[in-house]
């Protein structure tokens with residue numbers, strides 16, 4: 001169970017390619033599919049404005065391209081019902097287009113010969129399984145949520161278990177993505193259509209139902225929003241909590257540190273350095289808590305701030321899922 005294919009070589013597909021290479025898992029990547037010409041994909045794999053130049057040679061071959069003498073097949077097939085996974089004996093398809101998120105669409109990959117499908121976002125109809133939180137069951141289709149929930153859910157899990165949460169407000173301050181506009185354009189969420197590199201853009205994100213499913217005790221006690229800022233990558237989540245029991249900022253930091261050194265080692269980390277968003281780029285954790293910003297007012301009103309690289313951190317979780325799904 002170790003032959004992967006990626007459908008959609010955008011930001012996440014290409015970051016996952018690099019993460020797999022860094023972690024020694026690239027030999028398992030057998031095929032990738034996107035719409036762009038092969039030369040353009042090779043160029044974008046080599047030169048990346050966020051993650052720098054990929055130093056190993058990528059050579060075009062008849063059927064795709066090769067890296068370190070490992071050949072990866074490339075196809076340009078927009079129709080998922082025509083992707084030929086069976087002849088390539090693909091075990092897991094990473095569905096990274098952002099377009100095919102319903103289980104009936106994931107089933108198309110299975111119909112074409114794949115054994116399992118790993119989504120790179122929420123599914124329209126399947127529950128989300130978040131690494132380090134509710135990841136015990138692995139089924140044919142895994143929907144690991146998005147980068148935000150992978151940052152927030154482990155932290156809520158730690159605090160809920162140790163202290164108890166009465167209610168929570170979450171604001172995800174994040175760089176822009178390809179689902180925003182470069183210059184003003186019509187868009188169904190009006191603010192989302194404004195020039196992404198030009199303004200601070202608040203908009204709604206509806207991760208509330210997902211959080212309420214993972215933490216039933218928080219039902220009707222969660223509010224969320226996103227603030228998009230003019231940077232191309234990196235994020236800071238601002239979590240404001242009303243706690244059930246009294247604590248202090250120091251105790252909260254110690255609790256997170258203890259979890260970061262034990263069961264949440266690869267998922268959560270804490271720093272006391274005065275970092276800024278560019279310092280979190282290429283950090284593999286889902287959440288890097290900024291300990292100096294942890295505050296508690298009156299014992300029960302707490303603020304936790306955590307950084308994440310929305311591309312690199314999340315792609316590391318995808319690579320973790322691939323190992324687990326391969327067992």
Ligand SMILES: NC(=O)c1ccc[n+]([C@@H]2O[C@H](COP(=O)([O-])OP(=O)(O)OC[C@H]3O[C@@H](n4cnc5c(N)ncnc54)[C@H](OP(=O)(O)O)[C@@H]3O)[C@@H](O)[C@H]2O)c1
Pocket residue numbers: 007008009010011012013033034035036077078079080096097098099120121145146147177178310311314
């Ligand atoms: N970016 C992040 O920080 C982040 C983090 C976590 C999760 N995610 C999620 O991951 C998914 C992908 O996001 P992304 O940022 O990587 O988006 P992206 O950069 O737009 O990548 C999607 C890629 O899929 C290609 N594509 C479109 N239609 C296709 C088709 N029918 N068959 C094959 N390829 C197709 C796109 O080509 P065109 O450009 O030509 O359309 C593009 O190269 C989204 O669901 C997103 O929510 C993103």
